[in-house]
Amino acid sequence: MRVEVVRRFAWFTLFYMLLVILWGAFVRATGSGAGCGDHWPLCNGVVVPREPKLETLIELTHRLTSGVSLILVVGLWFLSRKAVPKGHLLRRAATWSVVFIIMEALIGAGLVLFELVAHNASLKRMFSMSAHLVNTFALMSSLCLCVWRAQAGEVRREALMKDVLRVPVILVMGVLLVLSGMTGAIAALGDTLYSGFGPIPLQAYLDGEVPFLLRLRLVHPVIAIVTAVAVLLLQSRHWDAYREKLGSVLGWSFSGLILLQVGLGFVNVQLMAPVWMQLVHLGTGVLLWVVYSFFSFFVIDKSK
Template sequence: MRAFARFAWAVLAYDVAVIAWGALVRATGSGAGCGQHWPLCNGEVVPRAPGAEMAVEFTHRATSGIALVLVVALFVWARRALPRGHAARRAAAASLAFMVAEALLGAGLVLFGWVAKDASAGRGFAMALHLANTFFLLASLALTAGWADSSGKLALRRDTLSRLAALGAVALLLAGVSGAVAALGDTLFPAVSFAAGLREELSGGAHVLLRLRVAHPFAALAAAGVLLGAAAVALRPEGHPRARRAALALAALVVVEFAAGVVNLLLLAPVAMQVVHLVLADLTWIALVLTAGWSALPDARSREVAAPARQPAPAAG
């Protein structure tokens, strides 16, 4: 199953790149580049002589279409190559469901006009829902790849790590949702300085997106604490070797992501930092999912202990 596993990892990496381009679409206000048309771009399959905004939006639609095709291929391959009940096969099915939902959410943003400079509450809710679905899509793809070369059987445990991982997932999801709202606020209401932005957020008459923006740093700080705790538990010697590697990556990503968030805040959320910040959040989420997912696999050393010892071959003659 190495070929299937490599393909699953490649699909996951490609989807992270597509998501990063989607952040560029939002940060540059290019979401209306194709007008209120979907799936066509201004009524055309391939727009002729597109402007900058249209080119950015059309590229995102084209790469998203390829992502959908790749996930369909992953789902079909999983059904043919993996036995019924295999954990990676179920994860591949979830990946397809969340990918379809991702496409529908993207279409809804365009068709309802929740793009460009729209500051409606509906857009804020849709962006939060979009972010949550993206996280679930990445989790499903990561587990498909992470479990592909295993036996497909899970040893679910109710221990400290599983509880911390679950709490960390909720905390990171809330931090991600608040981050999506904060990023939208940064795009629609750019601040001229850090102090001016803080005054706007704390103003009684501020737009709801600005009032919600102030919650993101606190949500991120709380999530970082829980995630570092989960990583510390997963790094114990008795943990699954793959889970320990994922936990090490998780701890490093939490530190780098938090530092990137501070830089993003101090630099007033430039486009490049918004994209980097989102990609790091996605990678942190993937590392958490893999830490928990690989911890649910039977430990390799436990299998060696449980396996009956080989009897020595009888001596000749």
């Protein structure tokens, strides 16, 4: 089998996964996570619910599209084993993708079975949302690596972790982006649970007069701005990557998306986080992570 076929399939899977992530955010933002009750994998105890409510349709659609994503990732794993020999990084990236997509399913099931959905404002849900985001980022990076390594003629054995450790700046950038994303997930949860709250004076936050999750909403903008500045400064240490066309495209895209994401964050706050703006903000964040992954792979390859 031609490796080019695997690369195209990996691209399709990556794009499809982005759509699944956005729909999952729509489920959370609309409070539809309990649309199927506390049943999983069944919906309200049945395979096909009769006369379902809107929130049931939203949640059920997410489950079905997530199931398709699992099939696609397993298919990518199978194709990778047909296309490249044992030891190729493409195989391992596809295996990691399978592991992370299974983890996604387990986290999603846990949210439903333990009723960490809808109007649940517990710390368990907060930590679960953060873990969900970290696993999603890991899954997207694994799929990006499948795309990156699906190159004809590359048959050498590769040790990615050793390569990453040779470029510690890339690792630090990733950690900062993940931390910012985790606080963003918590802030988005607060926006969903307390969407009826109007503008709140700063003093009310400081005096503890607002719910805990809303108070945490102040943390995300600060961390996001600090992360943006730090990542841009760290990225400048790899200015030599811009000398090549691909490196220049990835580098400038990465920088531009960082600035765009910060701007969207301010707009999101000013608009009081409407659902559509939450989806735009999240979609840009995931796209930023995808471009970061590709830029990292480029820098790592050039460091060898």
